[in-house]
Amino acid sequence: MRKPRTSGEDGFTLLEAVVSLAILSGVIVTIIYSINYNLKTTERLKTISTATNLAREFFQEMDVSGVPDVREGAFPDRPGFTWRLEMEDMSIEGVKKLKLDVTSGVEAVSIETYRLTQ
Numbered sequence: 001m002r003k004p005r006t007s008g009e010d011g012f013t014l015l016e017a018v019v020s021l022a023i024l025s026g027v028i029v030t031i032i033y034s035i036n037y038n039l040k041t042t043e044r045l046k047t048i049s050t051a052t053n054l055a056r057e058f059f060q061e062m063d064v065s066g067v068p069d070v071r072e073g074a075f076p077d078r079p080g081f082t083w084r085l086e087m088e089d090m091s092i093e094g095v096k097k098l099k100l101d102v103t104s105g106v107e108a109v110s111i112e113t114y115r116l117t118q
Contacts, residue, residue: 044107051102051109054081058100059113067098080104090114 012020054075062068072084081104088097099112 047104047107048109050078051081051104051107052111054078054083055100055102055109055111058083058102059098059111 067087068085071086073082075081075083081102083103084101086099086101088099089095090097094117096115096117097112098115099110102109102111
């Protein structure tokens with residue numbers, strides 16, 4: 001038979017404490033995983049956005065100075081980003097398809113455009 005509790009013996013049992021710690025641990029692990037996933041996704045999107053902007057700037061520069069003789073290279077102001085340009089004649093005379101690949105590590109962005117040539 002159990003002895004009745006007095007006012008000084010109120011508290012949690014060991015089982016209650018272990019269960020509450022297990023639940024709290026699960027919540028903390030889920031929060032840390034979620035934050036880590038969001039940080040990786042944000043970094044990936046930042047890299048893709050930078051590569052897209054570099055490709056657009058490349059095409060704008062090409063509009064001013066013409067098609068470069070070199071078909072691949074690196075961006076001097078953005079270390080780690082490289083580019084490769086492919087040109088293809090289309091069936092319509094005077095139209096070329098330009099494909100620019102900008103890469104950084106494992107991320108890559110490809111932009112295609114069509115240009116009139118003289």
